[in-house]
Amino acid sequence: MSQVDGLLIDIDGVLSVSWVATAAHLRRHHPGAKCLLLNSGDLSEDMEGIDLVDHAYNGVVDVVVVGGAGLNFTHVELNRAFGHLLDGATFVAMHRNLCWRTASGMELDTGAYVAALEEASGLTPVVHGKPSEDFFATGVAELGLTANRVAMVGGDIENDVLAAQRCGLRGVLVRTGKFRPQALDRASGRPDHVVDSFAEVPELID
Amino acid sequence: MSQVDGLLIDIDGVLSVSWVATAAHLRRHHPGAKCLLLNSGDLSEDMEGIDLVDHAYNGVVDVVVVGGAGLNFTHVELNRAFGHLLDGATFVAMHRNLCWRTASGMELDTGAYVAALEEASGLTPVVHGKPSEDFFATGVAELGLTANRVAMVGGDIENDVLAAQRCGLRGVLVRTGKFRPQALDRASGRPDHVVDSFAEVPELID
Numbered sequence: 001m002s003q004v005d006g007l008l009i010d011i012d013g014v015l016s017v018s019w020v021a022t023a024a025h026l027r028r029h030h031p032g033a034k035c036l037l038l039n040s041g042d043l044s045e046d047m048e049g050i051d052l053v054d055h056a057y058n059g060v061v062d063v064v065v066v067g068g069a070g071l072n073f074t075h076v077e078l079n080r081a082f083g084h085l086l087d088g089a090t091f092v093a094m095h096r097n098l099c100w101r102t103a104s105g106m107e108l109d110t111g112a113y114v115a116a117l118e119e120a121s122g123l124t125p126v127v128h129g130k131p132s133e134d135f136f137a138t139g140v141a142e143l144g145l146t147a148n149r150v151a152m153v154g155g156d157i158e159n160d161v162l163a164a165q166r167c168g169l170r171g172v173l174v175r176t177g178k179f180r181p182q183a184l185d186r187a188s189g190r191p192d193h194v195v196d197s198f199a200e201v202p203e204l205i206d
Numbered sequence: 207m208s209q210v211d212g213l214l215i216d217i218d219g220v221l222s223v224s225w226v227a228t229a230a231h232l233r234r235h236h237p238g239a240k241c242l243l244l245n246s247g248d249l250s251e252d253m254e255g256i257d258l259v260d261h262a263y264n265g266v267v268d269v270v271v272v273g274g275a276g277l278n279f280t281h282v283e284l285n286r287a288f289g290h291l292l293d294g295a296t297f298v299a300m301h302r303n304l305c306w307r308t309a310s311g312m313e314l315d316t317g318a319y320v321a322a323l324e325e326a327s328g329l330t331p332v333v334h335g336k337p338s339e340d341f342f343a344t345g346v347a348e349l350g351l352t353a354n355r356v357a358m359v360g361g362d363i364e365n366d367v368l369a370a371q372r373c374g375l376r377g378v379l380v381r382t383g384k385f386r387p388q389a390l391d392r393a394s395g396r397p398d399h400v401v402d403s404f405a406e407v408p409e410l411i412d
Contacts (some may be wrong), residue, residue: 075279075314083311092351098326105289108281120304120318122392186328
């Protein structure tokens with residue numbers, strides 16, 4: 001992997017939490033919109049200037065935003081989001097990662113719930129994180145490089161590696177984190193490189 | 207629609223609750239198996255002879271069975287099912303209906319959660335209810351007819367109407383229940399008939 005000058009590395013989810021980009025998108029494309037946010041965790045710092053509706057809100061929702069999956073992704077909340085999508089709300093998703101590894105094992109991530117809402121509503125969301133093309137373009141631009149000089153290193157064959165390769169980056173799959181051999185076997189393409197750990201990445205570069 | 211002698215009619219979910227068939231499948235193909243059942247509602251009558259594991263069970267699960275969606279489809283329970291699928295459990299689903307109309311509006315049904323688990327695990331479940339071919343064949347056999355003499359009447363364009371048409375039945379879409387014009391517009395095919403209510407069905411037959 002000579003001629004690579006930059007790396008995007010995802011250690012299970014760090015790069016995927018693209019709330020800053022999602023919030024910027026909402027401010028630019030949906031100013032003043034009533035946003036229903038489905039998320040686990042505190043986002044108050046990133047959400048400034050965005051009109052989030054709370055559980056008691058009973059009016060029209062303009063945008064449904066699906067964020068990080070967790071305990072508050074309940075049947076009731078998913079149905080609330082689903083109802084607003086059927087009523088015409090715009091569908092935005094923070095990313096489309098399907099799962100991640102936690103201390104208690106593999107857990108479903110945002111992408112699984114996006115798939116559920118997508119199939120039931122027939123709507124395709126605007127996705128801000130991986131595997132959207134914008135996401136990789138932003139990462140490459142942040143490095144001040146062109147795509148062919150950057151490698152994406154991650155454990156998710158589809159969202160990290162193959163999506164990056166489609167955007168002109170080199171794709172390196174790491175057999176750690178949420179890596180599973182079956183996922184590689186049935187993937188829609190082949191990584192440029194497969195390594196056992198992040199420690200092997202530097203030697204690929206020179 | 208002359209020459210039709212039998213009708214399968216689905217009034218929002220009645221035909222889709224194919225627990226009897228699912229339980230028979232488990233007894234025949236997975237005798238003695240440890241089954242993790244994700245379901246809302248009481249199934250004790252249908253589940254005789256099936257070894258269901260409870261929340262405290264910590265061993266190997268042989269079959270994950272996804273039943274009727276409801277409040278107990280929590281993130282914790284979905285992750286439990288997901289973990290067992292990754293560990294090699296067989297994936298069985300009662301049906302694949304994506305949504306249904308309740309007193310409080312449209313609600314996500316089993317199919318939406320099946321889509322989430324399917325995409326995240328990469329596994330395709332054995333599906334017992336609509337839109338599986340077995341389901342329609344059983345219905346036609348119950349009527350003592352052949353498929354070309356039976357019409358399926360329902361509000362779900364994909365699971366009721368088009369799936370039945372692929373099995374040789376006549377397909378009649380009813381604009382009630384969970385019918386939505388958008389679903390018809392983006393469907394993968396066209397119904398043989400579209401009617402405004404079940405009341406119009408008899409006049410189609412003679």
